[in-house]
Amino acid sequence: MSERIEMSCSHLDVLQEISNIGLGNAATALAELLKKKVDIAVPHASFLEMEQVFPLVGGLEEVVACVNLSFDGDVAGTVMYIFAEKSAYKLVDMLLGQEIGATGELSALGESVIMEIGNILTGSFMNAIGSMTGLTMQTSVPLFAFDMMGAILSASLVASGHWDEQVLLIETIFLQNNDQIKGHFFLLPGTGALDRLFEALGIPA
Amino acid sequence: MQLLPARENQVSQAVLVTEIQVGIAELKVAGHPDRLITFSLGSCVGVSLYDPFTRVGGLIHIMLPDSTQFNNVTKPAKFADLGIPLLFSEIRRYGARSANLQAKLAGGAQMFSGSNDKFELNIGGRNAMMARQTLKKLGIKILAEELGGNRGRTMILDTVSGQVFIRMAGSQLKVI
Numbered sequence: 481m482s483e484r485i486e487m488s489c490s491h492l493d494v495l496q497e498i499s500n501i502g503l504g505n506a507a508t509a510l511a512e513l514l515k516k517k518v519d520i521a522v523p524h525a526s527f528l529e530m531e532q533v534f535p536l537v538g539g540l541e542e543v544v545a546c547v548n549l550s551f552d553g554d555v556a557g558t559v560m561y562i563f564a565e566k567s568a569y570k571l572v573d574m575l576l577g578q579e580i581g582a583t584g585e586l587s588a589l590g591e592s593v594i595m596e597i598g599n600i601l602t603g604s605f606m607n608a609i610g611s612m613t614g615l616t617m618q619t620s621v622p623l624f625a626f627d628m629m630g631a632i633l634s635a636s637l638v639a640s641g642h643w644d645e646q647v648l649l650i651e652t653i654f655l656q657n658n659d660q661i662k663g664h665f666f667l668l669p670g671t672g673a674l675d676r677l678f679e680a681l682g683i684p685a
Numbered sequence: 686m687q688l689l690p691a692r693e694n695q696v697s698q699a700v701l702v703t704e705i706q707v708g709i710a711e712l713k714v715a716g717h718p719d720r721l722i723t724f725s726l727g728s729c730v731g732v733s734l735y736d737p738f739t740r741v742g743g744l745i746h747i748m749l750p751d752s753t754q755f756n757n758v759t760k761p762a763k764f765a766d767l768g769i770p771l772l773f774s775e776i777r778r779y780g781a782r783s784a785n786l787q788a789k790l791a792g793g794a795q796m797f798s799g800s801n802d803k804f805e806l807n808i809g810g811r812n813a814m815m816a817r818q819t820l821k822k823l824g825i826k827i828l829a830e831e832l833g834g835n836r837g838r839t840m841i842l843d844t845v846s847g848q849v850f851i852r853m854a855g856s857q858l859k860v861i
Contacts, residue, residue: 540724540725540839541724541725541837541839541852541854543854543855546797548797623797623798624797624798625796625797625798625835627727627796627835627836627837627854628724628725628727628837628839628853628854629725630709630724630725630727630837631725631726631727631728631729631794631796631836631837631838632727632796632797632837633727634709634725634727634728634729634748635727635728635729635794635795635796635797635808635809636796636797638728638729638748638749638808639728639808
């Protein structure tokens with residue numbers, strides 16, 4: 481837990497609950513799209529310093545897929561979805577109804593599948609925040625990258641101007657039948673965004 | 686670093702080569718025969734300085750071009766305008782002579798496809814431009830560049846040869 485943002489357990493609980501609701505909505509949206517059931521579990525949410533984030537996601541040179549979306553309006557910030565290379569391939573298989581392990585490289589179709597998933601997930605998350613707080617936010621067109629984790633994460637952080645601040649990391653797991661795929665969801669709140677969020681939720685800072 | 690080509694003298698003289706890691710927004714200086722490495726430059730720019738006569742080298746991992754846009758600067762090595770002059774004075778303290786110095790640059794990519802200028806603001810390009818300008822002001826010659834594009838790069842300076850190795854995901858090692 482940080483000294484700087486002074487997040488109490490109850491604040492984190494609220495954020496995790498919002499994530500649960502948001503990603504639950506995403507699971508429903510996915511199931512409609514795929515005409516079959518996909519569950520999304522959110523086992524863990526935490527606030528982290530930048531330096532702590534990198535090793536959690538993987539090695540600096542490890543290849544990852546990343547969908548990045550910024551938002552502004554009543555509150556501003558960036559949300560990111562990151563999958564390790566192998567998880568990204570598995571996800572493509574799961575969502576295209578192929579046998580897990582069939583995909584071994586990222587095709588244009590695979591890229592658009594991951595982009596679409598990222599879009600649904602981040603969109604559902606933002607909608608959940610919006611409906612729980614009554615705040616209005618506009619999201620940008622999602623951006624995609626597939627390369628070294630360190631390069632992608634640092635470029636995102638620099639571009640969003642969040643280097644010195646903390647980020648909310650939400651671990652997510654996609655479940656279908658017996659298969660599990662892990663991904664990392666990030667919320668990079670803009671200046672004052674968290675205060676405004678908690679105020680709108682009626683939780684004293 | 687198994688991916689690096691073996692040096693001719695490495696086995697015969699049994700030289701112990703240390704690989705020194707330069708983190709994001711850090712700078713480091715090392716002498717022959719050590720190597721300096723910085724991982725995964727995206728929009729960040731890596732600048733190496735090398736004196737071929739004293740075989741002293743330095744490496745910096747820059748994140749942003751211009752420190753004057755910020756009120757509270759705690760890490761000068763984060764910025765091209767402050768970090769490069771700092772590396773310049775560090776490497777001279779280590780015995781390198783300014784007239785001998787050769788610079789090599791890598792990174793400055795745009796990592797996201799479909800990127801609008803609004804999001805990435807071409808920070809990579811601005812980092813590269815400010816690095817070049819700052820080197821010019823210091824009178825340091827740029828010997829090689831590996832800039833731009835949309836790929837992440839790991840940069841390694843070999844203080845024995847002055848060669849810089851560039852590693853990209855799924856590509857052959859490149860020497861500049």
